[in-house]
Amino acid sequence: MSSQFDITETLDVKGASCPMPVVKTKSAIDELAEGEVLEVVATDSGSMSDIEGWADSTGGVELLDQVEDGDVFKHYVRKTE
Amino acid sequence: MSTDTPDASTDETPSRAELAARVEELEEELADVSAEVGDDNKKMSIISTKGTLDMAYPPLILASTAAAFGYEVTVFHTFWGLDILHEERSKDLKLSSVGNPNMPVPNVVGALPGMDRMTTKMMEKKIEDNETASIEELIETSLDMGVEFQACQMTIELMDYDEDNFYDGVTTGVGAATAIQDMAEADIQLLV
Numbered sequence: 001m002s003s004q005f006d007i008t009e010t011l012d013v014k015g016a017s018c019p020m021p022v023v024k025t026k027s028a029i030d031e032l033a034e035g036e037v038l039e040v041v042a043t044d045s046g047s048m049s050d051i052e053g054w055a056d057s058t059g060g061v062e063l064l065d066q067v068e069d070g071d072v073f074k075h076y077v078r079k080t081e
Numbered sequence: 082m083s084t085d086t087p088d089a090s091t092d093e094t095p096s097r098a099e100l101a102a103r104v105e106e107l108e109e110e111l112a113d114v115s116a117e118v119g120d121d122n123k124k125m126s127i128i129s130t131k132g133t134l135d136m137a138y139p140p141l142i143l144a145s146t147a148a149a150f151g152y153e154v155t156v157f158h159t160f161w162g163l164d165i166l167h168e169e170r171s172k173d174l175k176l177s178s179v180g181n182p183n184m185p186v187p188n189v190v191g192a193l194p195g196m197d198r199m200t201t202k203m204m205e206k207k208i209e210d211n212e213t214a215s216i217e218e219l220i221e222t223s224l225d226m227g228v229e230f231q232a233c234q235m236t237i238e239l240m241d242y243d244e245d246n247f248y249d250g251v252t253t254g255v256g257a258a259t260a261i262q263d264m265a266e267a268d269i270q271l272l273v
Contacts, residue, residue, distance in 0.1 A: 018142065
């Protein structure tokens with residue numbers, strides 16, 4: 001599933017609820033270099049819509065994939081600039 | 082051609098120099114407008130006026146999230162909203178058990194002594210169980226993300242607070258004019 005891209009960093013926000021998954025994703029992306037991919041692992045079901053919305057309206061990031069895996073929601077975000 | 086109206090022709094047909102000057106003027110104006118429109122520093126201004134536990138969350142959640150979206154955020158705290166920035170009081174915000182029909186107790190019961198303390202404890206437990214961020218955590222996170230928290234100077238004095246009571250990084254010495262200026266420049270303005 002993640003074979004199309006290499007994961008550079010994984011951010012574990014399991015247990016955290018709104019707004020932390022988005023806020024911490026943003027901070028983690030800031031630490032990456034262009035082209036690198038962040039995996040965000042969350043249990044907040046709202047993170048599916050929130051991270052999609054955030055990636056959509058934020059410049060310099062691209063949402064590669066979102067996967068629901070049992071109780072866990074995984075998000076893959078590439079830094080594009 | 083009449084000699085007493087020597088400017089008649091220039092009135093109707095501006096000279097090449099005048100046109101050039103006008104074009105230059107318009108180009109400058111256009112550049113200013115484009116710079117303003119193309120300004121990718123999106124801004125949000127929130128006015129926070131309430132200091133109950135439930136009303137402290139919305140401004141902080143929206144401020145930190147907007148910062149994650151790349152907004153420049155200012156939150157102007159006034160009246161009871163100041164308690165959110167007050168290092169001690171922010172850890173002890175209360176939930177009112179009256180005035181909210183969604184509370185599990187009727188208003189007449191909610192008005193009994195000790196009820197606010199009880200509903201606050203219930204809410205605090207829910208917050209903890211759900212791993213919802215604490216007020217302190219949201220403030221620290223927002224500050225890290227560059228949110229500017231402003232404490233209204235007039236209400237600091239009215240409430241008899243001291244500038245040292247607030248979290249490090251909180252801006253003091255600001256008034257309504259600062260808030261208006263921020264709101265005027267903002268893409269999103271909210272009163273909470």
